[in-house]
Amino acid sequence: MPSPRKPHSLSNDPAHLDQQYVWHPFTQMRDWLKEEPIVIRAGRGAVLTDHRGRRYLDANASIWTNLHGHNHPQINRAIEGQLKRISHSSALGLANEPAAQLAEQLVKRVSLARSPQPSRPTTTPLAPRRRQPVLKKVFFSDDGSTAMEAALKLHHQFIHRTRPQTTARYLSLENSYHGDTVGAMSLSHSPLFHKPFQTIRFSVDRVMAPYCYRCPFNRAQPSRGDARHYRQCQWECVDQIEQTVLRAKTRKKPFTAFIIEPLIQGAAGMIAHPRGYLARAEAILRRHGIQIIADEVLTGFGRTGSLIAAHQEGVQPDFLALAKGLTGGYLPMAATLTTQKVFDSFLGPYDSFRTFFHGHSFTGNQLGSAAALANLRILGTKQSLARRTKLEAWFEQALEPLWRLPLVGDIRRVGLVAGIELVQDRPTRSPFPLKNQVGIRVCQAMARRGVLTRSIGNVITILLIYTMTRKQVNRITQTLADAIEEVSSRPPGAEDS
Ligand SMILES: Cc1ncc(COP(=O)(O)O)c(C=O)c1O
Numbered sequence: 001m002p003s004p005r006k007p008h009s010l011s012n013d014p015a016h017l018d019q020q021y022v023w024h025p026f027t028q029m030r031d032w033l034k035e036e037p038i039v040i041r042a043g044r045g046a047v048l049t050d051h052r053g054r055r056y057l058d059a060n061a062s063i064w065t066n067l068h069g070h071n072h073p074q075i076n077r078a079i080e081g082q083l084k085r086i087s088h089s090s091a092l093g094l095a096n097e098p099a100a101q102l103a104e105q106l107v108k109r110v111s112l113a114r115s116p117q118p119s120r121p122t123t124t125p126l127a128p129r130r131r132q133p134v135l136k137k138v139f140f141s142d143d144g145s146t147a148m149e150a151a152l153k154l155h156h157q158f159i160h161r162t163r164p165q166t167t168a169r170y171l172s173l174e175n176s177y178h179g180d181t182v183g184a185m186s187l188s189h190s191p192l193f194h195k196p197f198q199t200i201r202f203s204v205d206r207v208m209a210p211y212c213y214r215c216p217f218n219r220a221q222p223s224r225g226d227a228r229h230y231r232q233c234q235w236e237c238v239d240q241i242e243q244t245v246l247r248a249k250t251r252k253k254p255f256t257a258f259i260i261e262p263l264i265q266g267a268a269g270m271i272a273h274p275r276g277y278l279a280r281a282e283a284i285l286r287r288h289g290i291q292i293i294a295d296e297v298l299t300g301f302g303r304t305g306s307l308i309a310a311h312q313e314g315v316q317p318d319f320l321a322l323a324k325g326l327t328g329g330y331l332p333m334a335a336t337l338t339t340q341k342v343f344d345s346f347l348g349p350y351d352s353f354r355t356f357f358h359g360h361s362f363t364g365n366q367l368g369s370a371a372a373l374a375n376l377r378i379l380g381t382k383q384s385l386a387r388r389t390k391l392e393a394w395f396e397q398a399l400e401p402l403w404r405l406p407l408v409g410d411i412r413r414v415g416l417v418a419g420i421e422l423v424q425d426r427p428t429r430s431p432f433p434l435k436n437q438v439g440i441r442v443c444q445a446m447a448r449r450g451v452l453t454r455s456i457g458n459v460i461t462i463l464l465i466y467t468m469t470r471k472q473v474n475r476i477t478q479t480l481a482d483a484i485e486e487v488s489s490r491p492p493g494a495e496d497s
Contacts (some may be wrong), residue, residue, distance in 0.1 A: 014039045014051055026193075038447065043070030046465040046472055048452065059446075059453040059476045061463040064266065064298050064417075065329030068378050069467040075328050078374035082367050091140065091364035098369035103138040105376050106335060110135055110308050112316040132316040135337040139356075140364040144297035145179025147321035147334035148259075151293045152183045153358050154338055155257050155319060161345040161354060163256075171244060171290070172259040173209040177267035178295050187259050187293075190267065192434075192457070205255070207244045209265060210237040210273045213410040213421065214429065222429055224403040227410050228274040238280040245288050257318075258285050259293045262310040263414050266298040269459040270419020272412035279313040291318040297334075298417070301325035302379055302388055302466065305415035318342070326368075328375035333368030387466060391416060394470045398477040405481060407488050416464040420480065423458070432458050436492040445483035451476055 015036045024032060039051040046069055048056045058066065068075065082098060089096055108114070112132050139150050152170075159168040170187060177193060178184045185194050186201040194201065212218055213227035217236035220227070241258075248254050262278050265271040285292055294317035299309035303325060306312050310320075319342075323334035348354040362368075378384055392415060399418060402408050409423035422438055424430045432438040439455025446453060453462055453476075462476060 038452070045069040045071070046468045055450060056447070057451045057472055057476060057479075058465060059451050059462050061465050062329055063324075063454070064303075064463050065324040067301060067303075067325045067328045067375060067466050068384070069465050072328065072378070072467075074378055075330055075371050075374045078370045079330065079367055082370035085366070087367050088362060088365050090361070092359060096364060096366050096369070098366050098373060099140060099364035102369040102372050102376075103140075103335075105373060106138050106322070106337060107136055109376065109380075110320060110337060112311055112314070132314075133318045133339045135316065135320055136340045137338055137343045139336045139338070141334045141336065141360050142332050142362055143179075143334050144295075144321065144323035145181040145184045146360060147297060147323045147336045148178045148184040148187065148293075148295055149181045150336040150358060151295075151319040151321050151338075152187060154336065154342060154356065155291060155293060157354075157356065158342045158345050159256050166254070166256065168256045169248065169253060170204045170257050170259060171207060171241075171248075171255045172204055173261075173265065173268075174206050175209050175211070175268035175271065176206075176259065176261065176265055178259060178261075179297075193267075205244065205248065208237055208240050209268065209271055210277045211268075211271045212274055213412075222409065222426055226272070226412055228272060228412070231274065235277075235280060238277065238284070241281050242284045245284060245290065249288070254288070255290050257291045257293050259295060261295045261297075262299055262308075262315070263304050263312065264299060264309070264412070264417060266417070266461075267456060269421070269456045270412050270417065270461055272414045272419070276313070278310060278315050282313070282315045293317060293319040293321070295321050297321055297323040299414075301375070302384075303415055303417055303463070305388075305392065307379065309414075326375070327371035328378070330371040330375075331365070331368040332362075333365060333372060384466060388416065390470075391464055391466065391468060391473065394473045395464060398473045402477060402481055402484075405484050405488075407484055416466065418462045419456070419459045420462070421459045422484065434458075438487060438492075441487045441492070442480070442483045445486045446479050449479045449482060451479040 018037055018039065019033055023029060040048050041051045042049045046058050048058050091099065141147055141150050156168045159166055172187050172189060174189050176188050177190045178187045182200055185197060186204050188194055189206045212231045215233065215237065217233045218227065218231045220230050220232040223230045245255060263273055282292065294310050296309055300322045301307060310317055318339060320337040326335060327333050346354050346356050395413060395416060399411050399413060402411060402420060406426060407422045408420060409426055409429055410421040412419045422432060424432050434457055439458050439460060442460055443453055443455050453460065455461065460480060464473060
C-alpha cells in the first residue's frame with residue numbers, strides 16, 4: 001500500500017517541477033497545488049509505478065485509453081521497429097506504409113457484415129432492416145475531439161454539397177460529451193464542462209438520454225440492481241426522439257445528423273443505455289433520412305464487448321469516430337470513418353474547391369499507425385477474446401457486493417467499463433451536492449490504498465485493462481468498497497481538520 005504523500009522539498013523533484021510549471025486538464029489547480037502529485041515513472045501490465053517507487057493499479061485504464069496493459073511487448077516492438085525507419089512524415093501530399101495498412105485494416109474490421117450480430121430486441125416491433133452504410137474511407141487525426149470535429153465537418157460539407165438548400169442540423173443526447181474543440185463541444189450537452197463556453201458553441205438541439213436510473217418516465221421504485229433491468233417504462237425516451245424529429249420537420253428545420261455514443265455515455269457519468277435503445281432510435285432516424293455519427297472514442301475496440309459497440313444492435317453509423325484505444329492507448333491518434341458516398345461528394349475539379357480543407361500536422365503518424373496495427377492484431381487473437389469474456393464475468397461478480405453499501409444507488413456495467421453512482425439516500429435517489437466532492441474523495445481514498453481511478457460527479461468509473469487478473473479485478477472493487485465506507489464515515493471537510 002502506498003505511504004501517505006508528503007509535500008516535496010527538492011527543487012528538481014518532478015513533483016515540484018510539475019506544480020511549478022504544468023497546468024493539468026479538468027483539474028482545479030488550487031486543489032492540485034495543495035498536495036504532492038503522483039508522478040508516474042513506469043508501467044507494466046495494469047500496474048503503474050511512481051517516482052517514489054509506489055505501485056498502483058490503473059483502474060481507469062489511463063483515462064480510458066489503455067487496452068492490453070502498459071509496456072506490452074508486441075506494441076513496444078511495433079513502435080520500436082517503426083522508430084528505426086521513421087517517426088513521422090506529412091500526410092499532406094505524401095502517403096506512408098503503416099497508415100495505409102491501418103486504414104485497410106480498419107475498413108475491413110469495422111464492416112458490419114463481419115461483426116457477429118447479437119439478436120435484435122423483440123419487445124416492440126421495429127421497422128424492417130434497411131441497408132446499412134458501408135464504411136470505406138478513413139480520415140486520420142489526433143484524438144477523440146479531432147475525430148469528432150472531422151466527423152462534424154465532413155457531414156456539414158456533405159450536406160452542403162448534396163442538398164444545397166438544406167442546412168446541416170444536429171441532434172444529440174442530454175449530458176453528452178464529444179470533446180473539447182469548439183465543434184465537438186457544440187455537439188455536447190455537458191453543462192458542467194462547457195458552461196463557460198456557451199457563447200462560442202453553435203446551437204445544437206438535444207433530446208433526453210436513456211438514463212434509466214434517473215428517468216422521469218421510469219415508474220419503478222429504486223432497487224438493488226441495474227435500473228436498466230428493473231425499469232418500468234414504455235420506451236418514452238425513443239418516442240422523444242421521434243417527437244423532436246417531427247417538430248423540427250414541422251418548423252422546416254429538419255435534422256440531418258444524430259450524434260450518439262452507442263451503448264454507454266462515458267463522460268456523462270457512465271450512462272448505460274437499455275438494450276434495444278440504439279436499434280429503436282436508428283429505425284426512426286433512418287426513416288427520416290438522418291445520418292448517424294457514432295462517437296466510439298470510448299466504446300470502441302472491445303471496451304463494451306465488441307470491436308464496435310453499435311454493432312451489438314446491428315447498427316452501422318454513417319460516420320464513426322475512433323480514438324483512445326486505437327493505438328492500445330500508447331500514442332495520440334484518431335480516425336473518422338465514412339462511406340464512399342460521402343467521399344465521392346468531395347470529388348471534383350480543383351477549382352470546384354470541394355476539397356476537405358481540414359487536417360493536422362500529425363495526421364496518419366507512422367508510430368501511431370504501427371501501434372494501432374499491433375493493437376488490432378492482439379485484439380483479434382483467440383486469447384485476447386477469451387480473456388475479455390472471462391474478465392467480463394469476473395467483473396460482474398466483483399461488482400455484486402457493492403450493492404450492500406447504502407451509498408451505492410446504481411451500478412451500470414457494459415463490457416469492461418462500469419459506473420458506480422453514489423447517492424445520499426437510496427430510496428429517493430437524492431444525489432450528493434457536487435460541492436461535497438464525494439466522488440473525488442472516494443477516488444482519493446482509493447489512491448491512498450493503491451488503486452487509481454477518477455469520478456464524474458458522484459459516479460466512480462472503472463475501466464479494466466484487458467490483461468488484468470481476477471485478483472486485480474477483485475482488488476479494485478474491494479478497494480472501492482473500503483473507500484466508500486471511509487468517506488461515508490467522514491463528513492465533508494473532516495479530513496482537512
Ligand atoms: C465519447 C468521447 N468522445 C470524445 C472524447 C474526446 O477525446 P479526447 O480527450 O481524446 O479529445 C472523449 C474523451 O473522453 C470521449 O469520452
